[in-house]
Amino acid sequence: MASKSIYDYIGIPYGYRTDNGLDCYQLAVKVLHEVFGIDAPDYAFNGEEDEAWIAFAAHRLVWDEGDGSPGDLALFRIGRYVHCGVCLGDNQMIHTLRGHQSVIEEYTSHKWRDRLTGFYRWQT
Numbered sequence: 401m402a403s404k405s406i407y408d409y410i411g412i413p414y415g416y417r418t419d420n421g422l423d424c425y426q427l428a429v430k431v432l433h434e435v436f437g438i439d440a441p442d443y444a445f446n447g448e449e450d451e452a453w454i455a456f457a458a459h460r461l462v463w464d465e466g467d468g469s470p471g472d473l474a475l476f477r478i479g480r481y482v483h484c485g486v487c488l489g490d491n492q493m494i495h496t497l498r499g500h501q502s503v504i505e506e507y508t509s510h511k512w513r514d515r516l517t518g519f520y521r522w523q524t
Contacts, residue, residue, distance in 0.1 A: 404434040409494055412502040424484050427496050428473055431486045432522065436471040440522040466519035473522075474507045476515040487519065 409431055415421020422430065425442075432438040466472030472487040485495030485507065496502040507516055 406431065406435050406488060406494060406504070409435075409502055410504065412496060414496045414498050414500055414502075416498075422496060422502070424496055427494070427502055428484050428486050431494060432471060436486075438471055438522050464521045464523055466521035468507075468519045469521070471521070472519045474519055475517045476507075476512060477517050478515060482517075483515075 409427065412427065413421035414423065416423050429440055429442045432440045466487070468474065468487050468491070470487055470489045474485045474487055474493050476483040476485075483495065483497065485493030485505075487493050487507070488504065491506045491508040492504050493507045494502060494504050505512065507513070
């Protein structure tokens, strides 16, 4: 069962699969596992952030449509890239972006609401 607090994941630097940080999906996998007790798959990429969307889409059959409940993934389109955060309830998510540390933000804020493409839940 999950044993960590979501607050243990605030302030982690962005890093593309390095010892010094986590990318958005890698952070999501850790939070899902260590906070929510959900074992979603991790994917290895060759360095292109849009590969996260390709990998996610290829495995979409094992992701159900979600509704923004705690533990769902919120997916966003940022230019040609896809970004994700883990829903925490009350329209909040935890996520990390290149050049920033991980934070909790509202996915309904002006910054995110028009980029939101959907919610997905790992089939447990």
